Ligand SMILES: Nc1ncnc2c1ncn2[C@@H]1O[C@H](COP(=O)(O)OP(=O)(O)OP(=O)(O)O)[C@@H](O)[C@H]1O
């Protein structure tokens with residue numbers, strides 16, 4: 262496995278002796294003849310954003326579902342705060358403190374922000390304590406510096422970024438220690454993406470471990486402390502956020518010969534030629 266050693270210029274990485282809040286060791290999961298995950302290792306520390314990247318079919322969503330209690334792993338071990346755990350169903354995951362925001366967000370369009378935040382966990386089972394729920398919603402969104410126009414706005418009229426914010430805030434109500442976000446910026450424009458990335462940073466500041474699945478290397482680099490690459494259901498490298506595009510693309514595709522690596526090689530060659538007059542210049546390939 263590849264591990265970069267450069268500093269990322271971000272908040273310091275967790276001290277080496279601190280304990281991961283969540284870790285996987287040798288986790289495998291097959292669907293019939295398809296090996297979706299083979300021998301996966303993963304660690305997430307408190308106050309850390311781990312980006313999970315990989316090509317289509319690499320196993321990212323399967324890994325998320327294993328952690329969310331949707332799929333049972335065939336083998337391997339999951340540890341939560343150092344203890345081996347069996348995440349047999351979604352409520353076990355939530356009970357442990359592992360919250361997942363799936364890509365479809367599962368919000369109710371016709372209900373307002375407060376109702377969506379408390380869906381299924383209304384404060385009083387017999388009588389909805391509207392005042393308390395509204396106060397708690399306001400506090401939470403304020404803590405997250407979320408930009409939601411009104412708590413009484415139906416979710417249908419919110420932007421994509423605001424919906425993502427509501428979904429993330431909802432998952433925080435149960436006070437999890439780890440939050441898993443599947444493609445949180447996939448359908449968002451530039452400003453909304455920035456808003457959601459800011460929100461992820463604030464979730465990290467609250468001390469949570471965050472796992473973020475993403476295809477967007479720019480978003481990943483903007484917010485992740487470490488980048489874990491999956492390829493064909495296996496670990497294929499752990500990188501710091503300073504990793505080059507070339508390194509990441511190579512790890513994701515498994516090919517060291519791709520358009521990014523070829524361009525980098527041409528630039529490196531051109532720089533070497535410029536500083537070493539003895540070398541043979543290749544002007545036609547110097548920079549394209
Ligand atoms: N419920 C399932 N039944 C059968 N095969 C599945 C199931 N879920 C996933 N797979 C297979 O497992 C492999 C990994 O799929 P997965 O959805 O985890 O990939 P992914 O990395 O999330 O891809 P994408 O970026 O396209 O979302 C694929 O070959 C997929 O077809």
Ligand SMILES: [Mg+2]
Nearest residue numbers: 318321322323
């Ligand atoms: Mg997926």
